[in-house]
Amino acid sequence: MLSRTADHLFWMARYMERAENTARLLDVNYQAALLPQSSEAALQGWKGLLSISELLGQYSSRFETINATDVTTFMVSDPNNPSSILCCLKAARENARAVRGALTTEVWETMNHTWLEFNRLLKTNALQKDPADLFEWVKFRSHLSRGVTLGTMLQDESFHFQRIGTFLERADNTARLLDVKFHGLDTEFFGSGAGNETKEVDFYHWSAVLRSVSAFEIYRKVYRNVIRPEKVAELLILRADMPRSLLASMNEVVTNLRAVANDHSDETIRRAGRLRADLQYGRIDEIMATGLHAYLTQFLDRVSDLGFGVSRDFLMPSN
Known part of the structure; x- marks a missing residue:
């Protein structure tokens, strides 16, 4: 196999997994924020999320305070954050497109539809309406991509x-x-x-x-x-x-x-x-x-x- 092809496949999978992991962490922090807790505990939760992703410095350079709304937007839909779910799904789709011939039709269509549908969901304010539902959707699409890969690829x-x-x-x-x-x-x-x-x-x-x-x-x-x-x-x-x-x-x-x-x-x-x-x-x-x-x-x-x-x-x- 050409090393270029292997590189695209490797990073396609990594970015999809990264999008899922980010959705998981955001979902847990969102659910925890609904429980009775001090403002300091809430702050530490969102700060810890940025620390896990090594994004605390990048976030702090652009935002004055750490709060749930800004962190969630930064981690989900910020096009200037390479680790946001938006950027991860875009990178996964672009890597898949570059090696379209090495993928089955089902795998390509799953990756492509995930990217297109995620953009549609953002435009309909799905993140503001029900963040937990959007996070579950991202996790489901990641599970689907792995399942389709396992079930259709040589x-x-x-x-x-x-x-x-x-x-x-x-x-x-x-x-x-x-x-x-x-x-x-x-x-x-x-x-x-x-x-x-x-x-x-x-x-x-x-x-x-x-x-x-x-x-x-x-x-x-x-x-x-x-x-x-x-x-x-x-x-x-x-x-x-x-x-x-x-x-x-x-x-x-x-x-x-x-x-x-x-x-x-x-x-x-x-x-x-x-x-x-x-x-x-x-x-x-x-x-x-x-x-x-x-x-x-x-x-x-x-x-x-x-x-x-x-x-x-x-x-x-x-x-």
């Missing part, structure tokens, strides 16, 4: 590069979410001496984290107990049967990297396998003891390094 190199893009993006996003939600929390979150009021706040906090990655019902099924921070971390880091966990994502990355291996990719595959092995044989008590923030920061660095490796080995034109 599982050749085109398919594998899309999967690599999807799951690298998913691993990155899940790690960022966990890092922001855990980093800076008081040690009382991990103790058992908190009062009833604090425990109630904790429940809503961790429920929101789980719902942002469609893991609330999964947590209840797996642990059958109250929501505890260390169990949330275990589920989203080390559980191979949790679809959006770090381990599940890296399992997909390694499998699909091996399927497209070439003469230059041994080191990238080795690093991906090493990262997957560290997750596969990791223990949450050891991770917590050594520091979750440091662990996730290192994970994000290693995922970024894998992204560069994939670009170097497969996506950049050979000289």
Whole structure:
């Protein structure tokens, strides 16, 4: 496969996954804003959302204050924010158009219709009328694009590069979410001496984290107990049967990297396998003891390094 074609397929999938992840985070913050909370807690929620996406600096340079309306508009429909849902869906559609011949008709039509319909929804003020409904629509279209890809495309190199893009993006996003939600929390979150009021706040906090990655019902099924921070971390880091966990994502990355291996990719595959092995044989008590923030920061660095490796080995034109 031409590296140019692989590059378009890889980024098409990454941008679609990024749009979904942004919709998930916005939806959780929107729902949390409807609950009784202090203005400071609300501010920290929206600030944390910008921090997850590494957009706090860009936002602050354009807006004087952090508030729900401005952050939502900035993250959904701002054409000058490359990470907005609008820009992600546009980039996904443009990458798909560039490699139209490598996609099935169903995949192309799904990507194209998603972009056109999203623009129509914005023009009808869908974001102002019902933000939650718009976020659900974005998530559904992302699910649909993956389902159509899985159900109609030959599982050749085109398919594998899309999967690599999807799951690298998913691993990155899940790690960022966990890092922001855990980093800076008081040690009382991990103790058992908190009062009833604090425990109630904790429940809503961790429920929101789980719902942002469609893991609330999964947590209840797996642990059958109250929501505890260390169990949330275990589920989203080390559980191979949790679809959006770090381990599940890296399992997909390694499998699909091996399927497209070439003469230059041994080191990238080795690093991906090493990262997957560290997750596969990791223990949450050891991770917590050594520091979750440091662990996730290192994970994000290693995922970024894998992204560069994939670009170097497969996506950049050979000289």
